[in-house]
Structures are given as C-alpha cells and as structure tokens.
Amino acid sequence: MGFGAQVDPCEKCEELLQPYLDRELSDAERAEAELHLDGCSYCRKRYRFEEELRRYVRQAAVEEMTPDLKQKLSELRTSLF
Amino acid sequence: MGETTPEADPKKLAEEARDRVRFEEEALELADQVYRVARRLVSTREEAEDLMQETYSRAFRAWRSFQPGTNLRAWLLRILTNLNIDRGRKQQRSPDLQPLEEGDYYLYNRLEEAGREPNVEQERVDERLSQDDVVAALSAVPHDFRDVVVLVDIGDFSYADAAQILEIPIGTVMSRLHRGRRILKRELADETVGSV
Numbered sequence: 001m002g003f004g005a006q007v008d009p010c011e012k013c014e015e016l017l018q019p020y021l022d023r024e025l026s027d028a029e030r031a032e033a034e035l036h037l038d039g040c041s042y043c044r045k046r047y048r049f050e051e052e053l054r055r056y057v058r059q060a061a062v063e064e065m066t067p068d069l070k071q072k073l074s075e076l077r078t079s080l081f
Numbered sequence: 082m083g084e085t086t087p088e089a090d091p092k093k094l095a096e097e098a099r100d101r102v103r104f105e106e107e108a109l110e111l112a113d114q115v116y117r118v119a120r121r122l123v124s125t126r127e128e129a130e131d132l133m134q135e136t137y138s139r140a141f142r143a144w145r146s147f148q149p150g151t152n153l154r155a156w157l158l159r160i161l162t163n164l165n166i167d168r169g170r171k172q173q174r175s176p177d178l179q180p181l182e183e184g185d186y187y188l189y190n191r192l193e194e195a196g197r198e199p200n201v202e203q204e205r206v207d208e209r210l211s212q213d214d215v216v217a218a219l220s221a222v223p224h225d226f227r228d229v230v231v232l233v234d235i236g237d238f239s240y241a242d243a244a245q246i247l248e249i250p251i252g253t254v255m256s257r258l259h260r261g262r263r264i265l266k267r268e269l270a271d272e273t274v275g276s277v
Contacts, residue, residue, distance in 0.1 A: 011184075015185075046186045054234060058235055061219060065133070
C-alpha cells in the first residue's frame with residue numbers, strides 16, 4: 001500500500017523529499033516514504049542526488065574571509081582601549 | 082561602607098571588563114562562520130566585508146544586550162541580516178509569487194534529459210555542477226528565499242534559529258526554504274543545461 005490509491009506514489013514521494021532530508025516527517029510518513037524508496041529506484045536515485053547536492057552546495061558556496069578582514073574585525077574590539 | 086555605586090565599584094568594573102573581553106573573543110572566534118553566511122547573503126566580497134565590519138562594530142558596542150548562554154552566532158547574524166536590509170538591499174515587492182511548476186526532482190530530470198545523468202552511485206555531483214554554477218544559481222535566488230536557504234543550508238541553522246534571526250514565523254521559514262531550494266535547482270538547471 002502506502003501513499004493511498006489516488007496519488008501517483010512517485011509524485012507523493014517527491015513531495016516528501018525535502019521534509020524527509022530535513023528529518024521533519026512523522027514516524028508514519030517516514031516509514032511510508034522508506035517503503036516506497038525500497039522498491040523504487042527512480043525515486044531512490046533522486047533522493048540520493050538531493051542529499052549529495054545539498055552537501056555540494058554547502059561546500060561550493062564557501063568563501064573564506066581574508067586575513068585582512070580578520071585583522072580589521074579584531075581592531076574593532078572596544079576592550080582594547 | 083556600602084556607599085559605592087555599581088559603576089564605581091572596582092570589583093564590578095573588573096568583572097564587567099572580563100565579561101566584555103570574553104564576549105569579544107567569542108564573537109571573533111565565530112567570525113569565519115558568520116562570514117560564510119554573510120558572503121552568500123550579498124553579491125560581492127566588498128559588500129560582505131563592509132557588512133561584517135558594521136556588524137562587529139555594532140555587536141561590540143551592544144555586547145551587554147547579548148544574553149549569555151544563548152546562541153551568539155544567531156545573535157550576530159540577526160544584527161547582520163537587519164543591517165543588510167537597512168542598507169537598502171534591493172527589495173522585492175513581494176517575493177516571487179509566480180507559480181513554480183518545477184518540483185524537487187526537476188534538476189535531476191533536466192540533467193538526465195540532457196544525457197548528463199548524475200552518477201549517484203559514486204555520488205559525484207561535482208562532475209555535473211561546478212562551484213561557479215552553484216554560486217551563480219544562489220545569487221539568482223530572490224533575497225527573501227535566499228536568506229533562508231543560506232541560513233539553513235550553508236549556515237546550518239535550525240528552522241527555529243532562522244525564524245528568530247529573520248524575525249519571521251517558523252512556518253514562513255519552512256515555506257521559503259522549500260520554495261527557495263526549488264528555485265535554486267531551477268537556476269542550477271538553467272546554468273548547466275540551459276533554460277527551457
């Protein structure tokens with residue numbers, strides 16, 4: 001069963017992707033999504049891609065601050081005066 | 082005896098000085114993490130650097146209003162996001178209310194259609210999307226959505242922290258995050274496969 005008879009199960013699974021990865025689903029919804037994922041490689045591939053995408057976005061978006069800025073921030077300390 | 086005012090009490094003054102030094106040290110230790118978020122909230126490095134200096138200058142002046150034991154990183158980012166809005170960033174009248182047809186599988190489906198199906202078995206998303214693609218796509222997400230995506234997905238803040246930082250209800254955080262991520266994926270698809 002899972003997801004009810006009227007709904008395209010992959011469509012429903014797509015809707016659950018973000019709350020699933022954010023761990024925002026109830027236990028019942030989570031179990032339902034996992035049951036579908038166990039038997040559906042179409043959705044499974046897309047879930048894994050999303051998970052990896054999030055990791056990659058986090059890594060790719062990082063730009064470190066320059067030592068110059070770090071120094072400037074440190075000089076703003078009021079306790080130095 | 083007992084006539085000294087709190088301001089003149091040397092013991093209290095010393096305690097306050099110690100607290101202030103500790104606050105400033107802790108705030109500076111968080112600067113790298115605050116900057117990573119700041120950098121993606123604005124378009125250029127110069128803007129991010131100005132914003133950081135303004136934020137830290139204000140935080141150091143207002144250190145007494147920070148409640149010890151609460152989340153200092155969130156407190157700093159609350160100052161920063163408020164300053165960013167005050168600085169007159171380009172505001173959308175109402176944030177991207179056009180219907181968004183694309184679902185959460187959109188980017189994967191577009192890559193697959195273009196014969197660039199991601200090899201999830203090896204988990205190599207970076208073979209399909211470059212760092213520049215990600216940066217460009219993020220900056221194309223409208224501000225209201227980007228703020229939430231950056232705080233949660235890059236800053237690693239909880240929904241509750243993001244709600245507090247941006248002073249919006251948690252339900253709004255969730256809906257903007259959901260939509261913001263979809264817009265990000267649409268932008269990534271346009272960047273890498275071309276717009277439809």
